Amino acid sequence: MVEQRRVILDCDPGHDDAISMILAHANDKIKIEAVTTVAGNVEVDKTTLNARRVCDIIGLDVPVAQGSNRPMVRETQIAESIHGDSGLDGPNLPDVPDTPVVEQHAVDLIIEKVMASDDDLTLVPTGPLTNIAMAMVKEPKIVPKIQEIVLMGGGTFGNWTPAAEFNIWVDAEAAKVVYESGVPIAMFGLDVTHEAQATDETIDRFAAIDNPVSEFVVDLLRFFKKTYKEVFGFDGAPIHDACTVAYLIDPSIFDTVDVRVDIETKGEFAYGMTCVDLLAVTGREPNVKFARDLNQEKFWGLLSDALATYSK
Numbered sequence: 001m002v003e004q005r006r007v008i009l010d011c012d013p014g015h016d017d018a019i020s021m022i023l024a025h026a027n028d029k030i031k032i033e034a035v036t037t038v039a040g041n042v043e044v045d046k047t048t049l050n051a052r053r054v055c056d057i058i059g060l061d062v063p064v065a066q067g068s069n070r071p072m073v074r075e076t077q078i079a080e081s082i083h084g085d086s087g088l089d090g091p092n093l094p095d096v097p098d099t100p101v102v103e104q105h106a107v108d109l110i111i112e113k114v115m116a117s118d119d120d121l122t123l124v125p126t127g128p129l130t131n132i133a134m135a136m137v138k139e140p141k142i143v144p145k146i147q148e149i150v151l152m153g154g155g156t157f158g159n160w161t162p163a164a165e166f167n168i169w170v171d172a173e174a175a176k177v178v179y180e181s182g183v184p185i186a187m188f189g190l191d192v193t194h195e196a197q198a199t200d201e202t203i204d205r206f207a208a209i210d211n212p213v214s215e216f217v218v219d220l221l222r223f224f225k226k227t228y229k230e231v232f233g234f235d236g237a238p239i240h241d242a243c244t245v246a247y248l249i250d251p252s253i254f255d256t257v258d259v260r261v262d263i264e265t266k267g268e269f270a271y272g273m274t275c276v277d278l279l280a281v282t283g284r285e286p287n288v289k290f291a292r293d294l295n296q297e298k299f300w301g302l303l304s305d306a307l308a309t310y311s312k
Helices: 015-026 044-058 106-116 130-138 140-145 166-170 172-179 200-207 212-232 242-249 296-308
Strands: 005-011 030-037 064-066 121-125 146-152 185-188 254-263 274-277 288-294
Touching (some): 005 015, 005 106, 015 242, 015 296, 030 044, 030 106, 044 064, 044 212, 064 106, 106 121, 106 130, 121 130, 121 242, 130 140, 130 172, 172 254, 185 254, 288 296
Parallel strands (some): 005 030, 005 121, 121 146, 146 185, 185 288
Antiparallel strands (some): 254 274
């Protein structure tokens, strides 16, 4: 019997969040307990709608809970220049998904699921860390019960400011709470996620799988690749968020190092920066498993195999 990782996917779909959901649902090493949403790539009403749409498309039947509509102390920030007005521009999407939203707030659902667990629940945030931090603040008893937090965010450079990656920059105060919580953290920042760029060759590979889910992913990636070319000059679409789930399925895909990471919340130019102490100059105890390289063949093979599991 395959050992499963029980996870809550806390996300802001988002093209790469959607692909992360698709990968997680396709692999029997992952058991999705719930999907929670947060404002990030677009407003929380839209990220929740998109999470429900993805659940419909892949046949995922788990609770979907809407979460925080703004950061802990700042105003809402979104990235529609990257993900489009809907947050999932590109494919044709159902206006009214069948998947419902539970009445419970995402923060409360996270608390309930963690408290009811046998300390074997992993949180996988791929958007701003607002929901996770608010859950820790509201019920500190969850902190020692979280098995691991596997997140997408940060890096040694920025993509929203020169110093800060978008997810951390949106709510650095929340990130500070999470990074200082003492929970084991695996961090997938821009240093590694920019290696996960879907090129035309990759997109053609997915298109050849030829089922409704692979077609959905191809439509997502064609739009995402276009915006990354226009905004950043990239030749491929970085599937940032799928790195988290890929790590949970096969850690050997990634090269990681244990380091200290601290969050800048006061800097005029460096707000949201993840200060990654790669050379151990601070002498502070490592608090993060930091991913810095990936095996291309294994990563794209894992995604291809996942898409092939969905029926035609």
